[in-house]
Amino acid sequence: MLIGLLSDTHDHLDHLRRALALCQQRGAELVLHAGDFVSPFTAEPFWELGLRVIGVFGNNDGDKLYLRERFAGVGKLLRGPHEIELGGRRIVLLHEPRALDALVASGRYDLIAYGHTHRPEVRPGPPVVVNPGECAGWLTNRPTCAVVDLATLRAEVLDL
Numbered sequence: 001m002l003i004g005l006l007s008d009t010h011d012h013l014d015h016l017r018r019a020l021a022l023c024q025q026r027g028a029e030l031v032l033h034a035g036d037f038v039s040p041f042t043a044e045p046f047w048e049l050g051l052r053v054i055g056v057f058g059n060n061d062g063d064k065l066y067l068r069e070r071f072a073g074v075g076k077l078l079r080g081p082h083e084i085e086l087g088g089r090r091i092v093l094l095h096e097p098r099a100l101d102a103l104v105a106s107g108r109y110d111l112i113a114y115g116h117t118h119r120p121e122v123r124p125g126p127p128v129v130v131n132p133g134e135c136a137g138w139l140t141n142r143p144t145c146a147v148v149d150l151a152t153l154r155a156e157v158l159d160l
Contacts, residue, residue: 001087002027004051005132005146005155007034007095007115009042010060012136012143017045018160019135019145024049026147026158034115034132035080035095036060043070056080058095058115083109087150097131104129110153120144120157130155 004023009016023031031051035058037043046053053075057064068077081094081103089110092103096116103112109127118140120133130146137143143160 001029001150003086003148003150004028004031005034005113005130005148006031006135007132008036008058008118008134008136009033009038010036010134010136010138011038011042012138013042013045015135015137015143015160016042017048019143019158020045020049020051022158022160023145023147024051028147030054030086031075032084032091032093032113033077034058034093034113036115037067037077038062040066040070043067043074046071046074050074054078054082054084054093056082056093056095089150089153100129103127111148111150111155113148120146122146122155122157125153128153128155130157133157135160 033055091111118134121131123129132146133144
């Protein structure tokens with residue numbers, strides 16, 4: 001199973017659409033979003049492509065209730081950190097990397113995905129640690145996303 005990883009879209013719909021299309025072209029069946037969607041209208045590109053999403057809220061997400069409402073049916077948004085099991089892998093998804101070292105040391109996860117820093121990172125495992133960087137590109141002028149093959153735990157950061 002291949003999954004897409006996004007974070008820090010910050011309302012940049014063009015980059016979000018490009019990232020989702022790229023993930024879909026690579027064969028992603030699902031997208032994990034590590035927070036900072038910001039506005040509820042960011043659900044639209046997911047609906048347009050029919051790409052499911054599981055996300056956690058970030059520190060810049062505004063109306064969480066309406067965000068959840070707009071994403072209902074195409075995915076779900078949760079408080080992080082959120083544990084998921086996909087493709088036989090234990091995954092934790094979070095926005096801010098406050099407890100990252102403790103999560104790595106815990107030995108509980110195969111994949112840890114986070115955002116917030118706007119800087120892409122792939123740390124080989126176990127566990128594999130991935131920050132897909134900022135999809136929006138507002139701060140770094142480098143919009144990125146990532147894909148992870150859950151069978152091999154190979155992660156790749158993709159420039160948009």
